[in-house]
Amino acid sequence: MTTPSAPLTDLPVGISMIDGLGSLPAVAVAHPSATALIYLHGAHVAEWCPTGQLPVLWMSALSRYSTADPLRGGIPLCFPWFGKNATDATLPNHGWARLAEWTLISAESGADAAELTFELTEQSVGVPDGTAPMRLLYVVTVGAELTADLQVINTADRDLTFEEAFHTYVTVGEITATTIGGFENLPYLDRAATPEATGVSAQRVLFGGEHLERIYPMPALIDVDDAAQSRVITVVAPASAQSVIWNPGSVKAADIADFGDDEFTSMVCVEAANVLDGAITLAPGASNHMTTTLAVR
Template sequence: MEPSLPEGVSYRDSAAGIRLIDIDHPAFKACISKQGAQVLSFAPSGHGDLLWVSESEPYKKGSAIRGGIPVCWPWFGAYPGSGQLPAHGVVRTQDWDLISVSRKVEGITFVFQLPTAEAFSPYAELKAEGVELQLQVDLGARLKLRLTTVNNSAVPFVFSQALHTYFEVGDIATARVVGLTGVQFDDSLQPKADSPQKAVLDQLAIDREVDRIYYPRAPLTVESIQGRVHIATQGSGSAVVWNPWADKARGLSHFGPEDYLRMLCVETANCGRDSRTLAPGESHSLSVTYSVAPPVAVSGAGKS
């Protein structure tokens, strides 16, 4: 049985069958999809929406939603083995159980749990029996997500993951990722190297396709005409920066040909050289907090 919903929280269904949760609180407005436990919208009071969702998105049950904060688990990118398994894991198209929701003066907290037996049942090659996954979403003046994996099996569990956040940047020409001086990265668009490259400039500007795994040791900030979003993480040693640019955008599902001009993904992750292994009985939490500040003048710094 699902918990009762507090004041300001209500359900509605998309035309194509996805159950959505609308939240209206004095400190923010938000929307979460039960499919994928995916935060689709978060607008703090006095600020526009931090998150971007494609206007081409049909919200079709059983199909991954393009935008918001998809949960990629238990692998990021292509499946690291044989078989025709979906990119970014199997949880984005699964209905999660809402196990608790609580309202306080400062905000509302949701806790979702994935029924992993159902999620993995179509994929015989996946060995995840006894592994549990839970997502806590804290909404208030800031947005915080905590994704927790628990290995209750008798064998080690190897996984990678990401909170695949799509930011609304308004105009990609104004977008910058700040905090990259000296940060190592792997460039997925270049031949693989034994050792990562190193960023020279503090800011990454987006003027072409970018698909990189960074390994930052300090918080990052996304700047654009929409404002500044500060990204503070725990349990993460990697961050993915992605924009498909014009050519690749034309081949993406649920993505308009000019959508790349308004969005930028900066993803809190455990992927690439930061993938994880949990021994039996161990757990790991991946957390991110997004807080907003007014926009600043955008410099002319180039790519690094």
């Protein structure tokens, strides 16, 4: 069993605990380089705004703010499975990490950025059989760039296998004017097709208002060209096997209760993932990092 760390009570200047929406506790960061808001519920990064920029992360106006639900938008942490659970359909979509109450165990503010560390252990989440025990450490670095690093430590005496993803929602001015580069000529799994299909394209990823859900191998650099806001958001995630690109389009958006019918026009998910054949297996005592960095240019 892992002994949980004590919650942090002494916070540096510019970092404070506040009551977020729904009265959920959240860490507010006001650093010269950026502002951010991270809920303890799911260790969910809901806001990141580099100084002088428009907000980068998208949140739904219909997001629920309750310990019973995941937040809709920001950076949901998918762990220890992605999508539906393979053996038990009653378990929550995308795993339990985004539904758990994390503990802030470290907060530092430096010249360039603020760094927050959140922890989750099997005691705090009550994990289902087969996935415990483990310790998760999630380090969020808030600055002109945003870096999220999820470390999984296998504290069990047997192998641990899991999937994981940063299901990052990026805000864009208009999805049909947005293109995503980095995936040209890479093979993808088309999960919006029935049945699922494979594909490849020499073009940048384009959006026409329909459901788009593709799993690609992770390229060295992803760039989201948000023409309507005249900016480019870059995403790198070197320790991820895959990237998932997701936009529900008009039809699927209307079916999602905590997603506005027209909100698909202002977001796209650009995810870093280790899923399917990229799932991670850790030997006892071993650990693994998954990291993503977002920047605006």
